[in-house]
Amino acid sequence: xxxxxxxxxxxxxxxxxxxxxxxxxxxxxxxxxxxxxxxATDGLQQRFGAKRVLxxxxxxxxxxGIAVGMAAMGLRPVAEFQFMGxxxxxxxxILSHAARFRNRTRGRLSCPIVYRAPYGGGxxxxxxxxxxxxxxFAHIPGLRVVVPSSPARAYGLLLAAIRDxxxxxxxxxxxxxxxxxxxxxxxxxxxxxxxxxxxREGTDVTLIAWGASLKETLQAADKLAEEGxxxxxxDPATLKPLDIHAIIDSLEKTHRCVVVHEAARFCGLGxxxxxxxxxxxxxxxxxxxxxxxxYDTVMPYYRLENSYLPGVGQIVxxxxxxLDYPAGDRR
Amino acid sequence: MHKPRMHLLASFDxxxxxxxxxxxxxxxxxxxxxxxxxxxxxxxxxxxxxxxxDRAVKLQRTGQLGTYPSSLGQEAIGVGVGGALEKDDVYCxxxxxxxxxxxxxxxxxxILAIWGGDERGQDFQHAPHDLPLCIPIATQLLHAAGxxxxxxxxxxxxxxxxxxxxxxxxxxxxxxxxxFEAMNLAAVWRLPxxxxxxxxxxxxxxxxxxxxxxxxxxxxxxAAGMPGLQVDGNDVIAVRAAVADAVARARNGEGPALxxxxxxxxxxxxxxxxxGRYQPKEEVRAAWxxxxxxxxGNYLRGAGLWSDEQEEELQRELAEVLELALQGFxxxxxxxxxxxxDHLYARLPxxxxxxxxxxxGQ
Numbered sequence: 001x002x003x004x005x006x007x008x009x010x011x012x013x014x015x016x017x018x019x020x021x022x023x024x025x026x027x028x029x030x031x032x033x034x035x036x037x038x039x040a041t042d043g044l045q046q047r048f049g050a051k052r053v054l055x056x057x058x059x060x061x062x063x064x065g066i067a068v069g070m071a072a073m074g075l076r077p078v079a080e081f082q083f084m085g086x087x088x089x090x091x092x093x094i095l096s097h098a099a100r101f102r103n104r105t106r107g108r109l110s111c112p113i114v115y116r117a118p119y120g121g122g123x124x125x126x127x128x129x130x131x132x133x134x135x136x137f138a139h140i141p142g143l144r145v146v147v148p149s150s151p152a153r154a155y156g157l158l159l160a161a162i163r164d165x166x167x168x169x170x171x172x173x174x175x176x177x178x179x180x181x182x183x184x185x186x187x188x189x190x191x192x193x194x195x196x197x198x199x200r201e202g203t204d205v206t207l208i209a210w211g212a213s214l215k216e217t218l219q220a221a222d223k224l225a226e227e228g229x230x231x232x233x234x235d236p237a238t239l240k241p242l243d244i245h246a247i248i249d250s251l252e253k254t255h256r257c258v259v260v261h262e263a264a265r266f267c268g269l270g271x272x273x274x275x276x277x278x279x280x281x282x283x284x285x286x287x288x289x290x291x292x293x294x295y296d297t298v299m300p301y302y303r304l305e306n307s308y309l310p311g312v313g314q315i316v317x318x319x320x321x322x323l324d325y326p327a328g329d330r331r
Numbered sequence: 332m333h334k335p336r337m338h339l340l341a342s343f344d345x346x347x348x349x350x351x352x353x354x355x356x357x358x359x360x361x362x363x364x365x366x367x368x369x370x371x372x373x374x375x376x377x378x379x380x381x382x383x384x385d386r387a388v389k390l391q392r393t394g395q396l397g398t399y400p401s402s403l404g405q406e407a408i409g410v411g412v413g414g415a416l417e418k419d420d421v422y423c424x425x426x427x428x429x430x431x432x433x434x435x436x437x438x439x440x441x442i443l444a445i446w447g448g449d450e451r452g453q454d455f456q457h458a459p460h461d462l463p464l465c466i467p468i469a470t471q472l473l474h475a476a477g478x479x480x481x482x483x484x485x486x487x488x489x490x491x492x493x494x495x496x497x498x499x500x501x502x503x504x505x506x507x508x509x510x511f512e513a514m515n516l517a518a519v520w521r522l523p524x525x526x527x528x529x530x531x532x533x534x535x536x537x538x539x540x541x542x543x544x545x546x547x548x549x550x551x552x553x554a555a556g557m558p559g560l561q562v563d564g565n566d567v568i569a570v571r572a573a574v575a576d577a578v579a580r581a582r583n584g585e586g587p588a589l590x591x592x593x594x595x596x597x598x599x600x601x602x603x604x605x606x607g608r609y610q611p612k613e614e615v616r617a618a619w620x621x622x623x624x625x626x627x628g629n630y631l632r633g634a635g636l637w638s639d640e641q642e643e644e645l646q647r648e649l650a651e652v653l654e655l656a657l658q659g660f661x662x663x664x665x666x667x668x669x670x671x672x673d674h675l676y677a678r679l680p681x682x683x684x685x686x687x688x689x690x691x692g693q
Binding site: 022025051052054056057059061062064065066067068069070071072073074075077089092093096097101102103104105106107108109110141142164165166194241242243244245 | 421423450451453454455459460462463465467470473474475476477478479480481482484485487488489496508509512513515516519520670671673674675676677680681682683
């Protein structure tokens with residue numbers, strides 16, 4: 001079986017659902033003939049026709065809004081925003097309507113929509129092409145926010161997102177679109193939403209990260225292992241609702257935790273993870289939970305983006321701090 | 332100075348449709364649907380909308396209802412639009428919609444429930460496909476385009492019968508991107524959707540002239556590549572005829588249309604507003620001379636199709652209908668407090684169980 005990249009796994013999942021479910025359709029800017037600017041929809045229009053794989057006029061607010069009407073009539077639209085930086089005009093429809101329709105009609109109408117968008121920095125892109133604002137979406141009741149971090153999870157989670165009866169914001173970490181290849185059978189088997197994935201087992205510290213940041217987080221875990229420190233690495237994958245209990249189960253073993261995300265720190269998702277650990281597992285902690293995040297600055301243009309993105313060294317240092325707590329008195 | 336020579340690429344006309352003039356005199360032969368029965372039914376529905384509005388405002392004033400947007404003076408638009416659709420068509424309302432909702436079969440009690448702070452009012456029992464009321468301005472126009480896409484898609488993919496989406500917005504909504512984006516997409520994709528603008532001259536306190544420099548709102552359709560028509564929105568026959576024609580075209584695969592219906596908002600924006608602060612008194616007085624209920628009523632009386640006795644009988648009947656609905660509304664218990672969780676997702680996520688239990692235990 002051929003090995004495929006994360007972006008190819010997205011294409012494979014879309015094709016599977018277009019084939020399996022005639023109510024599924026895919027639309028967005030440049031996603032038809034061109035196959036999307038990252039080729040996530042490559043070949044889909046040729047295969048499924050221009051009535052199910054549609055290029056739209058250039059208006060992100062429209063892309064966000066028409067999905068609501070389509071879904072309310074029983075279709076399952078998968079809408080692509082070209083970059084997360086351009087999703088904001090569509091936000092009105094995502095949060096004011098898609099996330100609320102089921103509730104405000106008391107279940108009469110619902111919005112099984114997937115809003116896809118490539119997100120995150122690290123690909124030397126122009127301004128507005130590199131932000132990570134997943135926490136904004138995670139704040140909105142009624143939405144799911146899902147971030148895959150490998151080809152297999154991109155395939156399985158996207159299948160689950162398309163089949164889910166509620167709206168999902170599916171954020172694709174474009175820095176690792178082509179970073180690794182994996183065998184991903186086109187089995188049609190979805191992975192569970194609302195569940196963490198444990199990517200590496202360990203007993204000394206729990207590292208929590210999602211999307212592209214897992215690359216550095218897993219590298220940091222390797223490095224720590226060389227020093228005899230066994231890190232458990234957890235990928236929440238569904239950022240909302242958050243499977244906090246899997247994280248607490250891990251803390252039962254490790255008693256230490258570091259959260260890593262490339263989004264800005266203030267009100268980032270790391271803050272929510274820390275708050276929930278305080279709610280449910282404060283007594284388990286041997287040290288304060290550390291956050292390794294982007295700075296509370298505007299995402300810099302690409303010449304400085306590597307200074308902004310959390311690196312392996314920062315993650316290793318944060319782990320050391322939790323192990324050294326209280327400072328200088330290693331227990 | 333030399334003036335460069337240019338040649339004409341395109342030119343456009345904007346037409347206005349009216350059947351009954353300001354004195355309720357027919358300006359032309361009435362359309363086929365305008366039988367005595369239909370006209371009396373339209374009159375009844377406009378009278379009912381006015382009665383519901385009047386009572387809803389009084390309920391708000393006495394603390395029995397939340398903020399309410401009256402449709403006073405705009406009944407011909409709601410009733411004219413609502414009556415032009417088939418049952419299986421999909422109406423995508425904004426919020427000043429009492430007349431249209433009544434035409435679509437939405438219960439008075441449901442309308443009162445919505446403005447009485449109860450989501451269950453949006454679970455339209457007799458209009459199960461219609462979208463709920465829409466508060467954020469103009470957003471429903473894009474939903475209507477999406478609905479129309481779905482109806483077209485289901486016709487083409489699953490051989491379903493042709494259905495049409497119809498949506499309405501105020502004149503203020505035409506300044507928003509959603510208005511242009513929805514019309515643009517609808518025309519490019521040739522969607523079966525009809526956009527109606529209730530041009531009541533006021534977006535809260537901002538008059539039509541401060542909203543757009545266009546001579547008409549109807550002409551905004553031209554740029555999108557679809558027909559645009561202005562109708563006398565105080566003439567329910569004209570509204571009904573124009574919308575029915577556009578709906579028929581859309582059903583026949585001929586694409587979308589924009590209809591601007593002009594009238595005057597003879598009420599506050601909502602019960603939280605005071606139009607006396609900005610509407611010129613003279614203008615309001617003049618607008619009352621054109622209002623739609625009297626227009627049709629005067630025509631019917633002139634044609635020998637309506638009498639004082641019929642009016643009394645109608646008012647008696649409508650009062651009964653209203654009282655029954657008011658009783659239902661007054662006796663309606665509040666929803667379970669946990670209902671705020673019950674319909675948030677199809678299935679309550681585990682992460683919310685604790686909050687659910689916390690609320691349920693209150």
